[in-house]
Amino acid sequence: xxxxxxxxxxxxxxxxxxxxxxxxxxxxxxxxxxxxxxxxxxxxxxxxxxxxxxxxxxxxxxxxxxxxxxxxxxxxxxxxxxxxxxxxxxxxxxxxxxxxxxxxxxxxxxxxx
Amino acid sequence: xxxxxxxxxxxxxxxxxxxxxxxxxxxxxxxxxxxxxxxxxxxxxxxxxxxxxxxxxxxxxxxxxxxxxxxxxxxxxxxxxxxxxxxxxxxxxxxxxxxxxxxxxxxxxxxxxxx
Numbered sequence: 001x002x003x004x005x006x007x008x009x010x011x012x013x014x015x016x017x018x019x020x021x022x023x024x025x026x027x028x029x030x031x032x033x034x035x036x037x038x039x040x041x042x043x044x045x046x047x048x049x050x051x052x053x054x055x056x057x058x059x060x061x062x063x064x065x066x067x068x069x070x071x072x073x074x075x076x077x078x079x080x081x082x083x084x085x086x087x088x089x090x091x092x093x094x095x096x097x098x099x100x101x102x103x104x105x106x107x108x109x110x111x112x113x
Numbered sequence: 114x115x116x117x118x119x120x121x122x123x124x125x126x127x128x129x130x131x132x133x134x135x136x137x138x139x140x141x142x143x144x145x146x147x148x149x150x151x152x153x154x155x156x157x158x159x160x161x162x163x164x165x166x167x168x169x170x171x172x173x174x175x176x177x178x179x180x181x182x183x184x185x186x187x188x189x190x191x192x193x194x195x196x197x198x199x200x201x202x203x204x205x206x207x208x209x210x211x212x213x214x215x216x217x218x219x220x221x222x223x224x225x226x227x228x
Contacts, residue, residue: 035216045203045219091155099144099207100171101217105155 002027004094006104013082014112020067021077021107023092033095034068036077037103040088048090051075079109087111116140119204119220127228132191134223136204143209145187146217149173150201162187163209194227201225 003026013019025034036048051059051068058066063083067076079086092104117138126132138145143164148156148171158171162181176198177191187206191198201224205217 037219044221045205047216047218050216089153100158100161101146102172103156106153108153 002094002096002102004092004102004104006090006092006107008107009105010108010110012110012112015082015084017082018078018080019082019109021079021090021092021109023075023077023104025073025075025092025094027073027094027096029096031097034066034075035093035095035101036064036066036075037091037093038086038088039091039106040085043088045091049077082111084111084113117204117206117218117220119202119223121223122221123224123226125226125228126194128193128195130194132194132225134189134202134204134225136187136189136220137185138187138204138206138218138220139185140206140208140218141184142206142218143184144207144217145181146205146207147171147177147179147187147189148203148205149175150203150222152201156203160189194225196227199225199227 005024032053034051038048039045049061049064063080065078089106091106093101095101120135145162147160150156157173159175160179162168168179201222203222204220207217
């Protein structure tokens, strides 16, 4: 069975600080894809960053980067220089070749002014 | 900006009513999905489709039904709404390509409240 676990239900950090959101997963597949989605309050879910499991290099998108540890099945998201607009629910997600995505329970992130 | 549209955005309706939640996308995506999400909780896949005339049930059992008569349109129907159906319903789509590394694009969601 595939699972995605986000162990931090809620986090708060001061603006401009760096924050890391944790995610672990389990799958029997060797080829899969990992995503972080952001869901701001009452707004659309959007993709933040993606990682192909066969790539060793960690994905980076501006202030967002991941620490992908395939052996440990860990996929954490680091947000640098956090901004008020980063306040949102963040979902870690796993997709295998069947193209169905499994989401974690989410981490509610508050950026404090 | 959203290329996937859900209507209505909010719906409050009485028990026993028939409800259809609309979802349309203008990106030509073959794959479409419906998720159910309770406030502050994870998403649960309830239906998906790989193209016209294709519909499958997701991981979470749902009393709703879907249809896919046109590529761009994937409506979800509840024949007789109950308070237990109160939730947010998110529609998503992604292209059907040989590369599965295609993220899903989400609509704004429909917040459904059954009284």
